[in-house]
Amino acid sequence: MSVPATVIAAGGVVWRERRGTRQVLLVHRPRYDDWSLPKGKLYPHEHVLLCARREIEEETGLRVVFGPPLGVQRYEVRKNGGTAPKLVHYWSAQPVDGTAFEPNDEVDGITWFPVDEAREKLSYPRDLDILDRLDRVLPVVATVVVLRHAQAVKRKDWDGKDTLRPLSSSGMDVAQRLASVLEALGVDRLISSDAERCVATVTPYGALIDRHIHLWPEISERGYEADPDGIRGLAERVWKPGRVTVICSHRPVLPALTRELGLKVGKFATGALLVAHRLADGRIVQERFHSP
Incomplete structure (x- = not known):
């Protein structure tokens, strides 16, 4: 029996400073009714950094530049009637440009939260681990x-x-x-x-x-x-x-x-x-x- 190929994805913790408070951007996905960090799967032959940038822009409307890496998530996902391992790379990301966010079937809302509120809002403990690493690599x-x-x-x-x-x-x-x-x-x-x-x-x-x-x-x-x-x-x-x-x-x-x-x-x-x-x-x- 063949082993399912690993699903590779990439994303980031998008952050900014507002009046001395660090805020992070979370996305809401209607399919799962969850709040998470922006991310998505690599296209064939796509560089992992460019995947992360593309997915963040597609989900939030923001173009970002990347800072230090924040780690990798490993978990199982459903695929072709079974399960497959998934690997998600994350980086610190700061917005440099962008357009107005337009809700869609994949992401119907985005919100900037102070870090403490983001920790309460995130739906998955694995995302908390990535968020908590942001402080360790800044400034x-x-x-x-x-x-x-x-x-x-x-x-x-x-x-x-x-x-x-x-x-x-x-x-x-x-x-x-x-x-x-x-x-x-x-x-x-x-x-x-x-x-x-x-x-x-x-x-x-x-x-x-x-x-x-x-x-x-x-x-x-x-x-x-x-x-x-x-x-x-x-x-x-x-x-x-x-x-x-x-x-x-x-x-x-x-x-x-x-x-x-x-x-x-x-x-x-x-x-x-x-x-x-x-x-x-x-x-x-x-x-x-x-x-x-």
């Missing part, structure tokens, strides 16, 4: 997104200078999709190696938000090989209070770069990213994402 002082460039043309297929080696066609597609992921994270500052494959990876997002890309030769392969100590002291320049900074570099450079930034070192596939949030108490909350 965020600064955010850094460490990114390996998307797939480039292979070295053996390129006759020019390595620093000019461009992205492959699939790499260009990834760069376009990355723009939506970086937008969901609220990135507002762009740093890149001066190599073409790195610059091209963040160019679509730079064009989307009309921001200049700061080129740092010291985080290129060539620059790092010439002077491995050149990355020392970069952390202070990267971690900017109140900013969400993406820094795009290369596989040979990333271990030393992540150490310099005070982050856990790990392997990066092309187009993969590490998102790190520095909290007011000095802790760093980080998570990894595969290439979109």
Whole structure:
């Protein structure tokens, strides 16, 4: 007997501050007559962050940017006459734009509640666990997104200078999709190696938000090989209070770069990213994402 496939979903705790009081947004679903956190299922091949953003917008009318992760729910749901495991990812989310909410068959009402009232209103204990984690990851002082460039043309297929080696066609597609992921994270500052494959990876997002890309030769392969100590002291320049900074570099450079930034070192596939949030108490909350 085959095991049912896990249902993957994503959502967020959407919050705001009003007159010194933190409020969170809950949705009412008429089908279940419950109050819950906005969430929904992934489309095939959809990036989990983009799913969370799409579902929140569909259910509330609000576009959000994501902060630190708030954990994962695991429970059973009915599926095809039986049950299947469900996995729901949640993030802290703040509204940045939106339209007037329109009730529909799935969600017929949304309401902002002070956190204490939201705890009383939520219908499921599992949602309380996620809500209670919000306090543990706020406030965020600064955010850094460490990114390996998307797939480039292979070295053996390129006759020019390595620093000019461009992205492959699939790499260009990834760069376009990355723009939506970086937008969901609220990135507002762009740093890149001066190599073409790195610059091209963040160019679509730079064009989307009309921001200049700061080129740092010291985080290129060539620059790092010439002077491995050149990355020392970069952390202070990267971690900017109140900013969400993406820094795009290369596989040979990333271990030393992540150490310099005070982050856990790990392997990066092309187009993969590490998102790190520095909290007011000095802790760093980080998570990894595969290439979109």
